[in-house]
Amino acid sequence: MKCREFKQWLEQEGPETVRMPKEISEHYSSCPHCRLFVEEERFWTRIFALAPVPSGSKAQWPKIRAKIQMQLDRQEVFNAMVVLMSRRLAPVFVILFVLLGVGTLWREPVARAPDSSPSMLGLVEGSQSRWRPFEEDRIFDPWLAGTQG
Amino acid sequence: MADEKDWVDRAPEGDIEAFRFLVERYEARIYRLVARMLGPEHEAMDDVVQDAFVKAYFSLNKFRGESSFGTWITRIAVNRAHDEIKKQRRVSSLDELSLDKLEQYLATAAASEASGAESAAEIGQFVRRAVAALPERFRVVITLKDLEGLSYEEVSKILNRSVGTVKSRHARAREKLRGLLGPRIFRLVRR
Numbered sequence: 001m002k003c004r005e006f007k008q009w010l011e012q013e014g015p016e017t018v019r020m021p022k023e024i025s026e027h028y029s030s031c032p033h034c035r036l037f038v039e040e041e042r043f044w045t046r047i048f049a050l051a052p053v054p055s056g057s058k059a060q061w062p063k064i065r066a067k068i069q070m071q072l073d074r075q076e077v078f079n080a081m082v083v084l085m086s087r088r089l090a091p092v093f094v095i096l097f098v099l100l101g102v103g104t105l106w107r108e109p110v111a112r113a114p115d116s117s118p119s120m121l122g123l124v125e126g127s128q129s130r131w132r133p134f135e136e137d138r139i140f141d142p143w144l145a146g147t148q149g
Numbered sequence: 150m151a152d153e154k155d156w157v158d159r160a161p162e163g164d165i166e167a168f169r170f171l172v173e174r175y176e177a178r179i180y181r182l183v184a185r186m187l188g189p190e191h192e193a194m195d196d197v198v199q200d201a202f203v204k205a206y207f208s209l210n211k212f213r214g215e216s217s218f219g220t221w222i223t224r225i226a227v228n229r230a231h232d233e234i235k236k237q238r239r240v241s242s243l244d245e246l247s248l249d250k251l252e253q254y255l256a257t258a259a260a261s262e263a264s265g266a267e268s269a270a271e272i273g274q275f276v277r278r279a280v281a282a283l284p285e286r287f288r289v290v291i292t293l294k295d296l297e298g299l300s301y302e303e304v305s306k307i308l309n310r311s312v313g314t315v316k317s318r319h320a321r322a323r324e325k326l327r328g329l330l331g332p333r334i335f336r337l338v339r340r
Contacts, residue, residue, distance in 0.1 A: 011300060011301070012300075044295060044323065047276055047330070048276070048295045048296055050269060050272050050273040050276050051273050051276040051277045051280065051296065052270070052273050052274065052277055053181060054180070054181050054184035054185060054189045060172065060176045060180070060195070060198055060199060060202070061169055061172050061173065061176070063195070063199050064172055064199050064202045064203060064206075065165065065169070067199055067200075067203045068165070068168075068203055068206050068207075071203065071207065
């Protein structure tokens with residue numbers, strides 16, 4: 001028998017156990033390491049047996065039940081709101097959204113860019129400093145200098 | 150009489166009486182565990198115990214039965230107690246407080262020993278205070294393994310750690326506890 005098996009047996013039976021099967025008993029008497037281990041376990045068992053056991057309150061159920069009911073009620077209110085939203089308010093929001101979209105299109109039809117104002121020109125003329133590249137551009141920079149006179 | 154698995158199956162279907170059976174079976178154990186983790190005079194003790202069961206009720210549909218209901222509810226209670234300890238630690242250091250109290254107690258107990266009036270109950274209180282003074286990660290292992298008498302496998306499932314980690318933490322916890330108890334307690338227990 002190995003020490004590991006002995007310890008597993010001891011964990012199941014507890015260190016205060018008196019009856020040891022023959023195989024266990026033989027290992028116990030021949031292994032000083034396991035004898036020390038049993039002594040140690042017995043010592044700790046005695047120590048922990050001295051610690052007082054906290055006695056539990058027996059009236060937990062009514063309070064637990066009340067808390068469960070409170071959460072169930074809260075869930076019910078939430079579910080009712082979700083149902084109200086999905087069945088009543090959601091269609092109203094959809095209709096409102098469609099009406100707003102139609103109204104906006106009616107007042108401002110989709111804009112077309114005027115042919116006389118190319119967007120690139122506006123970009124270059126309007127914000128030269130901001131759009132200037134970090135590196136020298138052999139084609140763009142001379143052209144830009146030319147347009148500025 | 151229906152067995153525990155039946156009650157666990159019936160409770161999520163709205164059978165509140167089935168859940169009552171489970172609460173009544175485990176409330177003393179959970180109360181004891183929480184009292185040992187937080188200290189028996191902790192003001193939020195009842196709330197922690199109740200919240201653990203309420204959380205269990207609403208999570209029963211996620212309970213897959215890989216461990217027993219007892220192990221599962223213990224895990225929920227340990228987590229809830231851990232949250233409470235964290236919350237309190239934000240206000241003051243629980244471990245430091247416990248150590249201060251232990252030192253005060255040591256002084257009283259030394260006087261008591263000198264007068265030869267130390268009783269088993271007093272030694273018991275001393276052990277309890279020493280366990281309460283352990284850092285939380287050690288206290289929980291000592292509580293589950295030594296005070297509640299659970300196996301390493303059960304403790305590993307509750308703490309969601311490997312058995313090896315639990316064993317090494319348990320050994321370190323006992324080492325720390327030995328340091329806190331000091332040689333005086335060893336003399337008293339061996340005599």
